[in-house]
Amino acid sequence: MNSPFVMIIFGGTGDLAQNKLIPALFSLFNQNFLPKDFFIIGFSRRDYNDDEFRDFFKELSEKPNWREFSNHLYYQKGDFTKEEGYKELIEKLNAFDKKMGACITRFFYLATPPENYEAILDYLQSTELAEGCGQGSNKWTRLIIEKPFGKDLETAISLDKKLSKIFEEKQIFRVDHYxxxxxxxxxxxxxxxxxxxxxxxxxxxxxxxxxxxxxxxxxxxxxxxxxxxxxxxxxxxxxxxxxxxxxxxxxxxxxxxxxxxxxxxxxxxxxxxxxxxxxxxxxxxxxxxxxxxxxxxxxxxxxxxxxxxxxxxxxxxxxxxxxxxxxxxxxxxxxxxxxxxxxxxxxxxxxxxxxxxxxxxxxxxxxxxxxxxxxxxxxxxxxxxxxxxxxxxxxxxxxxxxxxxxxxxxxxxxxxxxxxxxxxxxxxxxxxxxxxxxxxxxxxxxxxxxxxxxxxxxxxxxxxxxxxxxxxxxxx
Ligand SMILES: NC(=O)c1ccc[n+]([C@@H]2O[C@H](COP(=O)([O-])OP(=O)(O)OC[C@H]3O[C@@H](n4cnc5c(N)ncnc54)[C@H](OP(=O)(O)O)[C@@H]3O)[C@@H](O)[C@H]2O)c1
CATH class of the missing domain: 3.30.360.10 (Dihydrodipicolinate Reductase; domain 2)
Structure with a gap:
């Protein structure tokens, strides 16, 4: 992968991010799978700054190259149910685009308990975050959503309807890591x-x-x-x-x-x-x-x-x-x-x-x-x-x-x-x-x-x- 990207992990301080996602991204970094320029933003409630978020992954911090990798980590404090955090996130994303001189691909990773999906999706839509910065012509965004996808058939169908209003099927990645x-x-x-x-x-x-x-x-x-x-x-x-x-x-x-x-x-x-x-x-x-x-x-x-x-x-x-x-x-x-x-x-x-x-x-x-x-x-x-x-x-x-x-x-x-x-x-x-x-x-x-x-x-x-x-x- 050569193009720069930004991955926003909603639930960046959760179990999945801590034990699976960040270790996997770190490993891909060490295997040279990641591009020179990439940004990973953890979005959660707790009151962290970028450095505190980097320190949060204590178990990885002793490993070779952690310092180089962790420089790519950023933090956005916010409540999924309030607009404020999303507005601040937009500013961060715009700054990254500016730094790169281009609209970079945005991956929104919903690593949260499923009850949060609805609120996050609503805000991704209402704040136009889902559009990416190349609005209109080509959507430079992808949405990654974890299991469980719904609680039963009815809620799964309703979640799918919501997703398809905001993203095209080719942008949606429903994860089953098995x-x-x-x-x-x-x-x-x-x-x-x-x-x-x-x-x-x-x-x-x-x-x-x-x-x-x-x-x-x-x-x-x-x-x-x-x-x-x-x-x-x-x-x-x-x-x-x-x-x-x-x-x-x-x-x-x-x-x-x-x-x-x-x-x-x-x-x-x-x-x-x-x-x-x-x-x-x-x-x-x-x-x-x-x-x-x-x-x-x-x-x-x-x-x-x-x-x-x-x-x-x-x-x-x-x-x-x-x-x-x-x-x-x-x-x-x-x-x-x-x-x-x-x-x-x-x-x-x-x-x-x-x-x-x-x-x-x-x-x-x-x-x-x-x-x-x-x-x-x-x-x-x-x-x-x-x-x-x-x-x-x-x-x-x-x-x-x-x-x-x-x-x-x-x-x-x-x-x-x-x-x-x-x-x-x-x-x-x-x-x-x-x-x-x-x-x-x-x-x-x-x-x-x-x-x-x-x-x-x-x-x-x-x-x-x-x-x-x-x-x-x-x-x-
Ligand atoms: N854990 C795994 O190994 C695993 C494996 C496969 C799939 N999954 C799936 O991954 C998803 C996440 O699971 P998890 O175990 O990582 O959950 P978790 O440990 O409970 O993490 C929840 C995350 O969401 C944040 N959060 C919760 N409510 C919030 C709110 N209102 N506003 C902002 N942030 C909020 C928490 O932030 P704070 O820390 O700031 O509270 C935390 O970062 C689930 O759908 C699960 O099924 C997990």
Whole structure:
């Protein structure tokens, strides 16, 4: 990237900016991805000046080149709901344009809790900030918006309407950083570039699919954000849907932005929705013990910290293949994996030699240690015939001697290049919200009785085990 730019991070002192965005920008700076001239402005409430904002990123300050990078950081104090801060921001932006002698591209990054989106968008419109300085002819602005995009289908549609009044689709980047992860992208290469997997990637060979998204930590300091959201909206509507799309999609017509987004949108649309009155049989909702005592959580909160569900994708490829998905906090491990469990054929020849209960499993590990594992059945060494499962494995780090780009680094590079392939299109989001909203409606109907408590460091309520075990299967 050679052209100068300015990125305004609304929520510049938030968790996302502190732990992901600024570290990713700093890393891109160190890898010479950024132009000579760029400006990053943090916009938040607290009373900081530029130097205090630079000092805010203490953990980075010891690293080489921090001083050079931090000279590009600026701060704008302001309340999202008051015009004053935006007016001052305009003056800053005009000064940067003047310094550069040109209208430089403005990236507005909404790194804020979703309840702030509306106010910020209104002010971007009313103050004409959204127009950029090259007003009228060509909009030199881009809008980056984080998940969760809305609270349900209705609010997502209304947010989208608002966005489309202010920005054109090509200016809007709806972030789901899971799409920036190497393994999630690699799933396409793995499936469609290797001739050996595509023929077995269907109901004739696959018994079922499992997805686990587990975090050891609880909600920590994020009670205010999480309690109004819950795990299904926080990771289900976005990250899990992207993983499901990666497994379930048909081959895109070409490896281009629209064809890839079409393929993702089509498979999400093909998921058979769990209707509200089916929820109690197909969805499990859990909350960890003592969640209600967490900071900034309501004492009668019914917010779920765990969800598990079973569903089907209604395409000729996956008809009748169950997908089991679970996501939770305070689980025994930090792990995000997709497991494709293949039909067991060992018994045809080896029944009396003791076939393992589960045979071939292809595990795509999104984190930690991004990689792919194939479980195969092998003969144990020795004079007798006995069988055991072993893993063939590929990890990014071992094979390529690098972990690749961090997801937010990839996301930012694509934003700078105007490449929307790894960003959600509004119909993808509408389809996934449709699925999630029906579950939320079912929970509303069920009320408190549907919420099951579970002990920290367990795999959720016992009902989550029952969900899969009643089909004669088990979580891996
Ligand atoms: N945290 C993550 O790792 C992560 C990962 C993926 C996506 N996200 C998404 O990113 C977004 C931001 O999350 P977060 O965890 O960074 O939130 P957060 O830690 O709660 O940060 C909120 C930020 O917004 C500012 N703010 C809040 N109300 C304001 C107001 N009225 N006026 C001006 N500033 C205000 C805060 O400023 P003060 O400090 O001045 O109060 C702070 O900078 C969310 O949509 C979240 O889902 C987060």
């Amino acid at each position: 799409l920036g992860k190497e393994t999630v992208q690699n799933m396409l290469a793995f499936r469609f570039a290797n001739g050996i997997f595509e023929p077995v990637w269907n109901k004739n060979f696959i018994d079922h699919v499992q997805i686990t998204f587990s975090e050891k930590k609880g909600i920590e300091e994020r009670g205010q954000f999480f309690d109004g959201v819950g795990i299904l909206r926080d990771v289900g509507q976005n990250h899990l849907m992207q993983l499901i799309a990666g497994v379930g999609m048909e081959m895109p017509r070409s490896f281009t932005k629209e064809d890839l987004r079409d393929a993702r949108a089509n498979v999400i649309k093909a998921i058979r929705c769990i209707e509200p009155d089916e929820v109690s049989g197909l969805v499990v909702r859990g909350q960890y013990e003592d969640y209600k005592d967490e900071k900034n959580v309501s004492s009668d909160s019914q917010t779920e910290t765990f969800a598990a569900f079973k569903f089907f994708i209604e395409t000729p490829r996956f008809e009748g293949v169950p997908f089991y998905v679970r996501a939770g906090k305070k689980m025994p491990k930090d792990e995000v994996t997709i497991s494709i469990v293949f039909l067991q054929t060992c018994h045809i020849l080896f029944k009396e030699y003791g076939c393992p209960e589960i045979g071939n499993v292809l595990t795509i590990r999104i984190q930690p240690d991004e990689g792919i594992y194939l479980r195969v059945i092998a003969k144990k060494p020795g004079s007798k015939l006995a069988l055991e499962t072993v893993n063939m494995l590929f990890t990014y780090e071992e094979s390529f001697k690098t972990k690749g780009l961090e997801a937010y680094e990839k996301i930012l590079i694509d934003i700078f290049n105007g490449d929307q392939m790894l960003f959600n299109r509004s119909d993808e989001l509408a389809n996934s919200w449709d699925f999630i909203t029906k579950i939320l409606k079912g929970w509303e109907k069920e009320g408190e009785k549907g919420l099951k408590t579970y002990k920290p460091e367990t795999w959720g309520p016992k009902e989550a085990q029952e969900l899969i075990e009643r089909d004669g299967r088990k979580w891996l």
